Amino acid sequence: MRFLKILLLVLSAWLATLAPVAALEAVEVPANADAIDLTSAVDLYSGTGASLQVSTAPGADGIVRRIEVNSRDDENTSWAVFALSNPGDEQIDRLIVAPFFQLVGSRLIWPDLGASRIASITPSQGIAPERQSSQEADVFLVTLDPGAVVTYVVELRTENLPQIRLWEPDVYKDTVNAYTLYRGIILGISGLLALFLTILFVVKGTIMFPATATLAWSVLAYLTIDFGFWNKVLQITPGDEQLYRACAEVALAASLIIFLYAYLNLNRWHIRYSHLALATLILVLGLLGVAVWDPSVAAGIARISLGIIGVLGFAIIVALVAQGYDRAIMLVPTWVLLLSWLVGAGMTVTGALANDIVQPALAGGLVLVVLLIGFTVMQHAFAGGAIAQGLISDVERRALALTGCGDIIWDWDIDRDRISTGNEVEELLGLKQGLLEGPARDWLDVLHPQDRDTFRGTLDAVIDQRRGRISQAFRLRSEDGHYRWFRLRARPIIGSDGEVIRCVGTLLDITEQKVTEERLLHDAVHDNLTGLPNRELFLDRLQAALARARAEGLARPSVLMIDLDRFKQVNDSIGLSAGDSILLTVARRISRQLKPQDALARLSGDTYGLLLLSEQSADRVAAFADAIRRAVRSPITFGDQEVFLTSSVGIAIYEGNESEVSAPEMMREADMAMNHAKRMGGDRVEVFRPSLQSSGASRVELEADLRKALNTDGITVFYQPIVRLADRSIAGFEVLARWNHPRRGAVSPTEFIPIAEQSGLINELGLFVLDRSARQLSEWQSKFRVPVPHFISVNVSSLQLLRHELINDVKQVLSRSALAPGTLKLELTESVVMANPEYSARMLERLRGLGAGLSLDDFGTGYSSLSYLQRFRFDTIKVDQSFVRPNGRSARPVILRSIIALGHDLGMQVVAEGAETESDSLELHQLGCEFAQGFLYGQPMEASEATKLLQAEMEALSA
Known part of the structure; x- marks a missing residue:
């Protein structure tokens, strides 16, 4: 058998070398598609060695490229290749899912018992797919950029890939949750059934119950393996449950033999039945040893045996029905259902019946078969055990009903003024027996103070009016000081003289009901x-x-x-x-x-x-x-x-x-x-x-005007020069957004930036400023050739940083503008970064990987955590102007010198804000600060003025 497998592998590898290599056809991934079956679109390569060279699918430019992928494991020889394309204009995320085990098409002989299929996936471009945690399948998260055509080379752990699909993440999650709920219901029913049949064996003691319980437990074991339950309990590596699955299928066949033998009581009919059943059982159980050597062989034999047992069992049942055996007659409908299940399972494993719900349906059908078998066994075992029925009197019927409802009898003998409850109330309250067996006034000591007058008044009213019913709730104090609620329902009994002689009814403990009501009132x-x-x-x-x-x-x-x-x-x-x-x-x-x-x-x-x-x-x-x-x-x-x-x-x-x-x-x-x-x-x-009452309406109006300004280029991008202190040349600009409202004039950024953040327009505003300034910088860099290219610093808000789309925005801006690496600097404040340090660290690392520079603004005014400063790896820190401007304090130069030295020690450049005088610039230069900005070097200006400023500087240098 091993030799045959090796021969097949060599033959498939030889045929693969002879087959012409055609260009892949990319599978389009619409944005609204929930799931796409990629199985037929995958090209498999077996026996190609530890590396694979393959032609990619034609890209948007029609070019076919050739890539080579090396295996992580030198022993790997199996590969799969497919291509995906995103025809839309939005980035989409999808999950590549390859299930470990599929009953559909798993084969009858040498079945595929499941395994981890994919070792890794390598894309022809973009970020490598990330493996997601899953107990049931190899799941990888892929991201497709708009218009991208990506070829994926899959390193396989197995020779085949039964199924691979592309799922929308939320749809896949909902599908998994739905199947999880269904599986939980099936497992719950199967477990309860197995436990119930086991308990019945203890109670009844007949042999058919342990046989039926064995079948139920075998089905439960099979379902727990099939549903991946034991993977979590026994910490089995996902995809390595072949031995357990084979043993479960062997146990299923063995338990069916045991049930058939015990239920039909074959040993009393002929000794050959016992020999046949025992021999078959030994052969089937011997498959457990085979499963240790090769689970696939054992499972294949078990599946064939299960079909043979079903057919032979039906033949035996038909033969016994012909002899009028009642047990066989009762088993016929259930066995017909079992044969139907076996036919469906056979069609499924051979691939004749293939869809997504067939495997869960077979699991439910198996539980239904066991459930019907359990009903059949109980019907036969308890036949004739009904309680003898006879005539009972109305008094007996009422007594039985009162006993069945579980209420406490409450009897008040008015002539003797004695209340009787049968000691049940004392037991509930933990009181000494007989404490409440006495006059009605004795109850006042245990009643809640707020209920005493109502209790006394109700009893007096019944006696005075000689009619009516008592329905009252009150509290009685227990031995530990807590109170329990009781409801008294009683009616008076009138004597021959027309007076009330007794009051009889029931007492019910309603503590839980009252506690629930109080909780509901509290929650309301x-x-x-x-x-x-x-x-x-x-x-x-x-x-x-x-x-x-x-x-x-x-x-x-x-x-x-x-x-x-x-x-x-x-x-x-x-x-x-x-x-x-x-x-x-x-x-x-x-x-x-x-x-x-x-x-x-x-x-x-x-x-x-x-x-x-x-x-x-x-x-x-x-x-x-x-x-x-x-x-x-x-x-x-x-x-x-x-x-x-x-x-x-x-x-x-x-x-x-x-x-x-x-x-x-x-x-x-x-x-x-x-x-x-x-x-x-x-x-x-x-x-x-009072003035705030009108600000709400004006804010709505201002928000609408801001939205309109973004759509009509009403926002202007200004540039404030950043000067290199060594030679007073312009090193770059800080980008600022300005809004000149048609009616209100210039609107301060402190007014419209918060509105943009609260309304969600900050993302559009930030992208507009980023794109416009990057295009302008690209124009300056191509026009003014200087040894060190100019840079720009663009402010990024917290809302922008918390959006994952910021990565794509920066990537698109850099792709549209030919900028020198690191000259597009994203400027963030400490408060923005520290709002979520872990997430910010990941985002900043990815932005740095795209080629963007990182600048930490207003350093020294926020948290200034040195551990996070090391982790975030900024290129530049900007010293807040409060440390630059003289304030008469002797500590200012020391702090300023320390901040500059800290930035240099961490490998960062330092920009000082607020340089207003020549003395400020001289002091900063002496302290080692590289750059400065302030009104001394220029106020924020439009792009045309900044261009003139750069032109004048270039002319001065050339002169």
Whole structure:
């Protein structure tokens, strides 16, 4: 057999060398396609050695290239090649999925029992696909750029590739989740069935139950292997479960023999049946040893044996049915279903029946077969065991019903004033027996103080009115001091004299029901995550505080609206569970600042409301709000990273003369103030003033005008010179966006940049500035040939950095503009980078790999973490102007010298901002600073003025 395999491999390799090599045909990947089957589009190469030379699919330019890929494992001789193309104008992400095991087409003889198919994938261009964690398949994430045609060379671990598909990531995730739920249901039913049949064996003791239980456990073992359950329990390497799968199929065949022999009781019919069954069982179990040597051989024999057992078993059943054997008659429908399952399984493994749901359907069908077998066995085993039925009286029927419902009997003998409960209540409460067996007044000692009058009044009313029903809930104190809820339902019994002689009913413990009701009431007005009051309860408390302030005129309530800045971006980057932990941490930090009379609530996702009563004066309220802002600003440690958040706080203070102000109006005023704080850049406190009421409408108008300006080139790119201090020549420019509004005139960047960030226009604005300035720099570099090319620094906001599309934007800009490497510098502040250090480090490393320079702006004013400064590997640091301008402090030159020396020690260039005088420039040059910018060298100017400035400098140098 081994020789045959080797001969087939050599023959296939020889035929591959004779076959002409045709250019690959790329498979188009539409953006709206959920899944594409690539199996038929893959070219397989077997026996080609440790390297493969292959022609790529024609690219967009029609050129066919030739690439060579070397194997990671020198023993590998199998390869697969396919090509993908992205016809759209957007970048798309897809998953390449090659399942470890496919029942469809796995063969009857020498079946393919599954394995890891793909060792690695090498693309003809772009980033290598990333392997994704999966217990069921080789999964690789690929990214296709717009219009790209990429050829992928796949290094195989096996000689064949049964199936390979291209999935949209979300669709694949949903599909896996759907199958996981289905598998969980099937495993749950199979496990319960196996356990139930095992328990029945213990109870009943007949031989057919352990035989049926063995079949059920074998099916469960097969399903757990097929569903990948044991891969996680036993830590089996994905794709290496061939031995376990073969053993499961052998056990399935063996257990079917055991069941058929035990259920049909073949040993009583003829000894040859026992011999035949025993010999077959020994042969089948012998396959377990074969499975250790070669699982494929054992599984193939087991599959053939399973079909033979099904056919022979049906023949035996038919023969016994002809003799009138009732067990065989009851088994006929189930065995017919089993034969149908075997036919479907045979068609599946031979490839005659092939689709995505056939394998899960066969698993469900197998469980259905075992379920029907279990019903058949129970029907026969318990036949004739029904309870003898007879006539019972109405009193007996009521007694049985009362016993069945489990309620406690409550009997009050009014003439003797004695209550009887049968000691069941004392046992529930842990009280001494007989404590509640006595006069009704004894119950008052154990009743909750709030329920005593109601209990006494209800009993008195029944006696006085001589009619009615009692339905009352009350609490009884247990031995440990806790109270349990009970519901009493009773009715009076009238004597011959028309007076009430007894009151009889039931007592039911409803503690769990009451606890559930209280929890639901609590959840209705509290936040599920933080446990804080929600908006409804906060609004109710604010209304009460306003009513008390109007009535008493003492405590004036203030409302603080606290909203976390950029929380959505942080939540998207670190995950929902981490985001929930951050919300809990913020809630605890704010709660520590409160006094008993204050109240905190969670109004929405990342917005908190605070009712402040402990502070009355406006300045004290503002100081309290600033303390809240500082508390939120402290870094939050999550795992091995630190998350930095800021908050915008809006304040609405109740004025004594505003008698008509309502709680919703105060919350709306606080919300306006908070939104104004966010528009001003966040991390600030704003108090409501009437002028803010119109700013909301103007902000909407300004946002619409900004969107229009982006579409009509209303934004102008300005350039501020950056001078080389050694010779006072222009080294580059810092790029600034300016907006000249048609009606309002020049709009300050501090006004329209926050609007762009909050509305999502910052990405379009950033891409516009980046593209326009890169084109201008390319024009300058081609026109002014200098030994060191000029550079530009473009500011990048936090929202841009947190978007993965920034990589593609920079890549496209660099591809459209012929720029010298490193001359396009992306300028980021410390606060932007430290908002998510781990994610920022990965993004910056990829941007550096594209050829972009990195500049750290406003160094020294933020966190200035030296560990992160080493990790981020910036090219340039920009010293904030607060360290450059003289301020009369003796420490300034020392700090400035230290910052410059630190930058040089880390291999970075240093740019100083705010150089306004010649003395500033001279001092910076003496300290070793390479570059400076400020009004001394030029204010921000348009591209034409900057071009004239460069032209004049070039003419001066040539003269």
